[in-house]
Amino acid sequence: xxxxxxxxxxxxxxxxxxxxxxxxxxxxxxxxxxxxxxxxxxxxxxxxxxxxxxxxxxxxxxxxxxxxxxxxxxxxxxxxxxxxxxxxxxxxxxxxxxxxxxxxxxxxxxxxxxxxxxxxxxxxxxxxxxxxxxxxxxxxxxxxxxxxxxxxxxxxxxxxxxxxxxxxxxxxxxxxxxxxxxxxxxxxxxxxxxxxxxxxxxxxxxxxxxxxxxxxxxxxxxxxxxxxxxxxxxxxxxxxxxxxxxxxxxxxxxxxxxxx
Amino acid sequence: xxxxxxxxxxxxxxxxxxxxxxxxxxxxxxxxxxxxxxxxxxxxxxxxxxxxxxxxxxxxxxxxxxxxxxxxxxxxxxxxxxxxxxxxxxxxxxxxxxxxxxxxxxxxxxxxxxxxxxxxxxxxxxxxxxxxxxxxxxxxxxxxxxxxxxxxxxxxxxxxxxxxxxxxxxxxxxxxxxxxxxxxxxxxxxxxxxxxxxxxxxxxxxxxxxxxxxxxxxxxxxxxxxxxxxxxxxxxxxxxxxxxxxxxxxxxxxxxx
Amino acid sequence: xxxxxxxxxxxxxxxxxxxxxxxxxxxxxxxxxxxxxxxxxxxxxxxxxxxxxxxxxxxxxxxxxxxxxxxxxxxxxxxxxxxxxxxxxxxxxxxxxxxxxxxxxxxxxxxxxxxxxxxxxxxxxxxxxxxxxxxxxxxxxxxxxxxxxxxxxxxxxxxxxxxxxxxxxxxxxxxxxxxxxxxxxxxxxxxxxxxxxxxxxxxxxxxxxxxxxxxxxxxxxxxxxxxxxxxxxxxxxxxxxxxxxxxxxxxxxxxxxxxxxxxxxxxxxxxxxxxxxxxxxxxxxxxxxxxxxxxxxxxxxxxxxxxxxxxxxxxxxxxxxxxxxxxxxxxxxxxxxxxxxxxxxxxxxxxxxxxxxxxxxxxx
Numbered sequence: 001x002x003x004x005x006x007x008x009x010x011x012x013x014x015x016x017x018x019x020x021x022x023x024x025x026x027x028x029x030x031x032x033x034x035x036x037x038x039x040x041x042x043x044x045x046x047x048x049x050x051x052x053x054x055x056x057x058x059x060x061x062x063x064x065x066x067x068x069x070x071x072x073x074x075x076x077x078x079x080x081x082x083x084x085x086x087x088x089x090x091x092x093x094x095x096x097x098x099x100x101x102x103x104x105x106x107x108x109x110x111x112x113x114x115x116x117x118x119x120x121x122x123x124x125x126x127x128x129x130x131x132x133x134x135x136x137x138x139x140x141x142x143x144x145x146x147x148x149x150x151x152x153x154x155x156x157x158x159x160x161x162x163x164x165x166x167x168x169x170x171x172x173x174x175x176x177x178x179x180x181x182x183x184x185x186x187x188x189x190x191x192x193x194x195x196x197x198x199x200x201x202x203x204x205x206x207x208x209x210x211x212x213x214x215x216x217x218x219x220x221x222x223x224x225x226x227x228x229x230x231x232x233x234x235x236x237x238x239x240x241x242x243x244x245x246x247x248x249x250x251x252x253x254x255x256x257x258x259x260x
Numbered sequence: 261x262x263x264x265x266x267x268x269x270x271x272x273x274x275x276x277x278x279x280x281x282x283x284x285x286x287x288x289x290x291x292x293x294x295x296x297x298x299x300x301x302x303x304x305x306x307x308x309x310x311x312x313x314x315x316x317x318x319x320x321x322x323x324x325x326x327x328x329x330x331x332x333x334x335x336x337x338x339x340x341x342x343x344x345x346x347x348x349x350x351x352x353x354x355x356x357x358x359x360x361x362x363x364x365x366x367x368x369x370x371x372x373x374x375x376x377x378x379x380x381x382x383x384x385x386x387x388x389x390x391x392x393x394x395x396x397x398x399x400x401x402x403x404x405x406x407x408x409x410x411x412x413x414x415x416x417x418x419x420x421x422x423x424x425x426x427x428x429x430x431x432x433x434x435x436x437x438x439x440x441x442x443x444x445x446x447x448x449x450x451x452x453x454x455x456x457x458x459x460x461x462x463x464x465x466x467x468x469x470x471x472x473x474x475x476x477x478x479x480x481x482x483x484x485x486x487x488x489x490x491x492x493x494x495x496x497x498x499x500x501x502x503x504x505x506x507x508x509x510x511x512x513x514x515x516x517x
Numbered sequence: 518x519x520x521x522x523x524x525x526x527x528x529x530x531x532x533x534x535x536x537x538x539x540x541x542x543x544x545x546x547x548x549x550x551x552x553x554x555x556x557x558x559x560x561x562x563x564x565x566x567x568x569x570x571x572x573x574x575x576x577x578x579x580x581x582x583x584x585x586x587x588x589x590x591x592x593x594x595x596x597x598x599x600x601x602x603x604x605x606x607x608x609x610x611x612x613x614x615x616x617x618x619x620x621x622x623x624x625x626x627x628x629x630x631x632x633x634x635x636x637x638x639x640x641x642x643x644x645x646x647x648x649x650x651x652x653x654x655x656x657x658x659x660x661x662x663x664x665x666x667x668x669x670x671x672x673x674x675x676x677x678x679x680x681x682x683x684x685x686x687x688x689x690x691x692x693x694x695x696x697x698x699x700x701x702x703x704x705x706x707x708x709x710x711x712x713x714x715x716x717x718x719x720x721x722x723x724x725x726x727x728x729x730x731x732x733x734x735x736x737x738x739x740x741x742x743x744x745x746x747x748x749x750x751x752x753x754x755x756x757x758x759x760x761x762x763x764x765x766x767x768x769x770x771x772x773x774x775x776x777x778x779x780x781x782x783x784x785x786x787x788x789x790x791x792x793x794x795x796x797x798x799x800x801x802x803x804x805x806x807x808x809x810x811x812x813x814x815x816x817x818x819x820x821x822x823x824x825x826x827x828x829x830x831x832x833x834x835x836x837x838x839x840x841x842x843x844x845x846x847x848x849x850x851x852x853x854x855x856x857x858x859x860x861x862x863x864x865x866x867x868x869x870x871x872x873x874x875x876x877x878x879x880x881x
Binding site: 372375376378379380381459460463468471472474475476477 | 598599627667693695699702705706
């Protein structure tokens, strides 16, 4: 008998207990489906999908694609606006003083709180979801960028200026690279927020998407579809996390000894 | 006050009138069909009316109760588990991969399932808050415990401290800053998830108030509710920081969260 | 030029003049199928707002008739909140909308230019109590907790129901907000005494044995019939595109006619389009016993809803039916589809489900 990894043992034990409990009918009153049902539904959804209005059958792959589209647009918008804003706030004291208090007031506002208002005025469809995702990712990205730029060691800047670098060169060659780890932290958190908002952002006004899939499944009382959706969301979240860590490692290769 | 000082102070607060002006302009230009975007004046009127009636305070209180209830339960479980997992490698190896399976899933996704299992009421309403704040607290606690300096532990063991004393007097206090960072982050997440949680199971609270304002077509209430949520969230965060920095971390000079 | 050529030229000119005059607005020969780029074509589809719930089944079938009979391409915009759906239409994001009378009446009373054009006659809403509860007649509801989705048509109907039985909402009966998909769970888990809900959930609760129907939420007052959804649009759209509106209304009526004559196909389509698992078939079948396919709009019903909103204090005037209810479209559509809607106060396809002569299937 080969020695199983400890963590694997827990996972197997959990799924076995779940399967046994459902076989004995203990979980029916809670509407929790058996693991094999969830598995079957998961692959069925991937290959055949569910019926969506006039579009016919939509597979879970397509739904994931739609959700990813919204998250990417929202996330890159957050990067495009958040990174320069954070940079200017970190670089220029006046700008920081000007914007900082607005940040402090708007930041604790949960992204989901924007859903009713943006639905009212941006209407149904992708726009509302993208807006909610943007707002969720914007604050971590800009605040972490600001902190990273602020914390660039003064001695590097002084050394560079002594060596006669122009301002642009200074920013490009010294400031941004040394702020990069902090910026990446913000980007990672922002991406986590962006993908994490996919379910909340798709609650009301979109037809396809992983979040929409979960809400539709709730209407027809199919918890197996809900669990399949959750699994797929988790898988993509894991993939995104790995991807950004990989990117970070490659871009920061030159910082030896840096542990994330 | 000199003009310079005035300017400095003005710099910090000039965004308020700017925002109000932009908002008023926005309200004049943006329509939904023939429905105007609520102007700042209408919104504040509505806010004041809600406040006067006592409804707003009731909702704030309810939301605070929900988040406090969920957060405390989550903190107790997460800190206990975190200390155990941070200290004991065996437990860590057993539980960590399983927890890593669950961690990437967003809390909102679990909302329908929570109702399937528990229905409506206080527990399902706060379960989401518990889930949302659990992982930041847990991870930061594990991190804090794992990074307790070895020499403290060795010194204590040399001095003959028992395991329990070791935990109580050395490990947990040394890990405290990390735990507090986790608690602060966890509370932020809890507040974020609160609105989604209030969709399902509760009959009071700020999220509930916003939900009702949508169906009765009162966008001023929506914005008023949003502002309140933001302000309360901010207030709690600042309170947390101030309390911690003043009372708890006084003995660890130089550590400020 | 010789006489023949002159004659043909005169004929050609007169035909040209005749067709250049603005034609009779309801003529479908001139404007349908839409040309490329026009509203209703593939690149510029007609947008109809709806929601993915069983009572709005017709909205998921009309695209077949619109494409087949009129060449109109349809895009369904799904918004789960009925208020948001109506607001999206008023903002121009959709052209026609399926939504309930509660949001329509509220918006109209606030001065929005919304008009009703047809009923999407659907399933009746039911007040379901727990199977073993001691609530045997409506007055037993005193002191009990009833769940529903606040500010929806189910809520409005519940308020009217309580009023008719001299129960005061809030004082005698506590009304609790429960999201629509969660209505079944609160009864299953015995967390509330009753729930005012819409199909397929009442049938689910009754067929699976968790609940017992107390009454239809609609059948108590003369003239207050079962409506849970209708087609509406904006004044502007109706004025500018009457041909498209007529096409949609006629298609809607044709779908209702088809389903009322082919109940098996209706059940099959419901199962497929909404994704119910196969063990829900008896539930859907039982649910359709509560169906009333109706297109005619009863003005008094909408006036009643308006009055309820005023009583709730959310608005201060009741919109005059004459201002915002258009009967022409559905009358023409019914004539075209050659279908007369069933008669009666609460016309149902089959006797009410708790009629002693009808036995609900006891499937667990």
